[in-house]
Amino acid sequence: MTTGGMLTGSHGCLVGISKPTMFTGASAMFLLIYLALWKYHDSTNPLLASASSLPGDESRLLPGAHSPRDFLEQVMSCDLDEPEKENVMLIKNESMPIIYFVTPTYARSVQMAELTRLGQTLSSVPALHWILVEDASKCNPMVGQLLRRLGIPFTHLASEMPAAYKKLKTPPRGVSNRRAALKWIRKNVKQGVLYFGDDDNSYDLRLFEEIRDTRNISMFPVGLIGDYAVSAPVVHDGKVVGFYDSWPAGRRFAVDMAGFAVNIQLLHQFPNATFIYQAGFEEDSFLQDIVTNADFIEAKAANCTEILVWHTRTVQVPAVILQPPTQTLTDTSISGLLRRLDDLQLATISSKGKPSSVHYLTDV
């Protein structure tokens, strides 16, 4: 396996090796068949797994001119003014393992609302380092401002989905971001616990104390997933013996991305373990790489009977194109407000947009 030459130097920006991928029509067709078979495809959050139901080992290999494990992404470190190492060093709590909470994110009108809400939840968790990875060619300064304001130790990266995947009808979102986070952790962190937490899930704060003592891999139920309203490990005599998930799809580990946590020493034991660009099978491929013995799995959340994380989804709203009101009094707050809407990706302000107007109080 080649891992590419990603560089996440402390002041680095736009560093990495991009391998052009060669997609044939046949491979695109193969992926479309996958998608048609996906049973509970989540159309409102493209970050989430979308998938095939092709069983067996062949489903783990993505057709194409490259190895599915090649590192294809460009990664940008966004902490230009604050060397990453400094952020890492902010936490020196030797009595408690640090949780590295990895969140892939992408630009949309609800993004800042969701990141604000999630970030505020995370700011209540002791000894947590947030690794936020944008699927973007450059870093969004609003996201950087939010991270600095929250006061959580963080790493802010950008890693765009390689162009070849963007052409697919349902692009495999979140893979590029999570791979970039794995690379960053392997380079910068020796120990702690890794958890993948999407920006629209809901987390009960008790989850963090459950996963903090993960020795190898811990697993637990995720609410609001699929046709069973849950995806959960099944525990017998204290051991995980199977999975209760309405979409087994030939997966050995039929779990959601939010349903497991990993001790970072295990990442170093398996330096090639990664996510492949195959919608719906990301969790399974990664876990097959690192779980050599099912006895290593630790059941959390009251032997997997409690729900401490929920796959909530937010209604997506398209950004609007707005024409500023013509009848506005001079020096009102409207111009500042419209600039803010633009910054927040809620609206684009244009003379060709939808006309907008102010309703004045009658006694003005």
Next chain:
Amino acid sequence: MTTGGMLTGSHGCLVGISKPTMFTGASAMFLLIYLALWKYHDSTNPLLASASSLPGDESRLLPGAHSPRDFLEQVMSCDLDEPEKENVMLIKNESMPIIYFVTPTYARSVQMAELTRLGQTLSSVPALHWILVEDASKCNPMVGQLLRRLGIPFTHLASEMPAAYKKLKTPPRGVSNRRAALKWIRKNVKQGVLYFGDDDNSYDLRLFEEIRDTRNISMFPVGLIGDYAVSAPVVHDGKVVGFYDSWPAGRRFAVDMAGFAVNIQLLHQFPNATFIYQAGFEEDSFLQDIVTNADFIEAKAANCTEILVWHTRTVQVPAVILQPPTQTLTDTSISGLLRRLDDLQLATISSKGKPSSVHYLTDV
């Protein structure tokens, strides 16, 4: 106006006077016409305003055999073991006005996830008292457990929508709950700040410090509302002179329920001010009752150019009816998990439900 005989005694339960409402076919038709004209009706969250665009004062009067201001609801106090007064007394911070955060809520599969997420956000806010009002005939013990676990001072009430309104195609949700909260506050609280915060909105923690010094009424923008992606007061020379909202609809105060806060002394100055059962006009009717002079409105959030609260909406998922797996090993976690799904209203367990199965790890 008659205010009814609601009783929220400290150990009280199911106390109040219900006035039967007489709905004629004509009044139902009148409301249906309202709804047909609603421009950005929020079909996914029935708690939110749904409305008419009939302008003028007549739109503020609900047709029917009773006065729209009559108190119709039964209110149940859910803090059976903990007298309300004790909860109120938990906060004795004389240096800081207490924020009374009122949340109407109703049973659905995402409810516990949303209340957990919101409650954790509120637990970061000093001097806040959460008034949670279920639209239900009895209190949900899971909600009570959550409230006690969070450690926030709270009041837990239930106030079901009167039967006559339930028959409407789009029932006016959240009115009964908010009216019950107003009554409770008027009875139990002398001073502080009132804010109406739905369970699916997203709150920037900075909002709470903005509204805490509200002298009369404060107003501020709400993101992700309507066709302008925002509903915001317009400020000129430091004063609120109008509203930027894509659905003015003849409203004097074209604001969202999350866009204003009220000093509780004002509630006592206007003891009859309330919400009427008229979808889309709740905010306007209440504000017209208490805002006698527009100069009293205080512009918050950087003169109404910052967005500190977002009208995010959560995708609603129906609860499933599940048949327990037949091939389950004895003494697995499945039975405990299924009981939990039932408690959380994620699933109903029934032998007539959708068959479900466990996928066992091959090496078990």
